Amino acid sequence: MPPRPSSKPKVLIVLHQETSSPGRVGHMLLEEGFDLDIRRPPLGDSLPETLEGHAGAVVFGGPMSANDEDEFVRRETNWLNVPLKENRPFLGICLGAQMLANHLGGKVEGHGEGLVFRRVLFRSPAETYPNQAFRYGDNAWGIQFHGELTRLMMQRWVVRGAHRFELPGAQPGRDHLGGRLIWDMHLKRWLSEFLSLIFGKPTEG
Template sequence: MRIDAADSNHRRPILIVLHQESSSPGRVGQMLLQKGFDLDIRRPVLGDPLPATLVDHGGAVVFGGPMSANDPDPFVRSEIGWLNVPLKENRPFLGICLGAQMLVRHLGGNVQARADEKAEIGWYPLHPTDSGRRLLSAWPQMVYHFHREGFDLPHGAELLATGETYPNQAFRYGDNAWGLQFHAELTRAMMHRWVVHGAHRFVLPNAQQGREHLDGRMLFDDALKLWLSHFLDIVFAKQRALAA
């Protein structure tokens, strides 16, 4: 499905890859539309094909989902293999949670849970590295998570931010591939939906309860939203410049 916005600069659309019928690109999608991009939304889990080339796209964003990057499902394997397209063509690519873990798997890294089964579900501290601070001077102190697996830093990747439960939280690979373990894309409606439908996971070690998710949003979301806007400008900076 394609969502079109007024686009006087004729920017190429951003490919949006989602993993459930009800999934939304949330605030990432809203911000990209505001920045003048169209969205080309596809759901491989429902049979949507991914393009053989991104020559007609300004980049791609692969979002999260309830599945694991280690799952044997054909669409998971196919999607991981497809990541060679943005990497080979050096197109802007952003992987969020599952999307980042798929990128790690494609690059030969491991995705796995902690031995003590601690999850990150709720709001947790984020610590930018020196490389992260050079990229963006202001990072949010707390970010939102909903996962029980983390990942190794791929060989050759640059670590941008760390966490306490899962150390690898944000990285860049090459010039144009980015991975985030945390979620900055959630709107308020999305968070309410996740808290309701994901409540069964609150029993996992280290997981926060639903009220903490919602209370944390009031405290920490403004900084996360501001950071996301600046971060998307960096990820898609070349495409913005081409259309300027």
């Protein structure tokens, strides 16, 4: 017999590489009782025309830029009208936040004051990337930092993307790992509370 469809509410998860993972965000959503509907638009996956069947959506990051001319970048950016029009819970992380900013008519830049948002929630002490999180309306959120990283994911990033940590204004990889040991417990607690704020507690249908 085919498996019975799950009655758990599902969250749309948008990833941008074949090996990408929703990381700690995915783990926490599963622990809270959500199912994950994972789509990878760069690999040909479509995005739903409505989020009526979803509890919300999370668009993650990737090596590309929200200003790139790739078809899937334009398609995803335009698709953000779905959660905004339906007022569904939405979280954009890094690339996802930049797409949201572009969709709303903001400007995404690598340096300077950069992103200017309706409601900035977090600022970095570094002048290069001052705006780290914003909120639009009731249910749309964007964060520029990577709270979804598990310790293993961060270690892989530091090793495989070592050249990125040598760019101007970048924090050295060893400092990322050292800071993670100090702040990980606090970050995990914050992320759990943040996801609960956005998606609430699931109710099975």
